[in-house]
Amino acid sequence: MTTITQEPPAALAESSATEKAGARRAGSMQLVSFKLSDETYGIEITKIREIILVGAITRVPETPHYIKGLINLRSSVIPVIDLRARFGLPESELTQDSRIMVLNVGRRTIGIVVDSVSEVLRVSEDQISPAPPTVASLGNEYMTGLVRLDEQLLILLDVDKLFGEESQAAMDQAVAAG
Numbered sequence: 001m002t003t004i005t006q007e008p009p010a011a012l013a014e015s016s017a018t019e020k021a022g023a024r025r026a027g028s029m030q031l032v033s034f035k036l037s038d039e040t041y042g043i044e045i046t047k048i049r050e051i052i053l054v055g056a057i058t059r060v061p062e063t064p065h066y067i068k069g070l071i072n073l074r075s076s077v078i079p080v081i082d083l084r085a086r087f088g089l090p091e092s093e094l095t096q097d098s099r100i101m102v103l104n105v106g107r108r109t110i111g112i113v114v115d116s117v118s119e120v121l122r123v124s125e126d127q128i129s130p131a132p133p134t135v136a137s138l139g140n141e142y143m144t145g146l147v148r149l150d151e152q153l154l155i156l157l158d159v160d161k162l163f164g165e166e167s168q169a170a171m172d173q174a175v176a177a178g
Helices: 010-013 017-021 165-177
Strands: 028-036 039-044 048-051 067-073 076-082 099-105 108-114 117-123 143-148 153-157
Touching: 010 108, 028 153, 039 048, 039 117, 067 108, 099 117
Parallel strands: 039 153, 076 108
Antiparallel strands: 028 039, 028 117, 048 099, 067 076, 099 108, 143 153
16 A cells, blocks of 8 residues: 655644753643634643545454554554544545554554644643543543633643553454454
8 A cells, every 4th residue: 555645734843852842841731732623622742743635544343433544654554543433423435635653552553543733832831731630531631631722712632541451452453364
């Protein structure tokens, strides 16, 4: 399978490894924002390895509904998760804006399918509010906070918690079966 790497947003392309290491400066952090349905989410830039176009995904039988399948990215087999399905959102067709964000989660590399990637943001700690207790108590402990932007709220995700032990076991099973 051939994958095509998308030219990432300019700010992401310009960030070097040393900038990624320093993405969390005193009082601020860099996030990559993306869309799922009508909501905007963000992941810390240090967790993102690259952003690619959606290519052929090999489906693996008997895996959880949110595991879309596997891709071959430069001779590495990477499980791909449909983030819409993981969040219980309705399925939608892939568009020309759909992307796979390749993430480093723990010792693993995984891909997540998102509707579109928006931009790289630098946010200050005073823009981040903790997740409301009512939301966090619903099993959404992977939501680390809400970022107040000009006209909207961005949901800040902790991918290490989002793709915890249960998801890791399912991904390991998918890769072994592939």
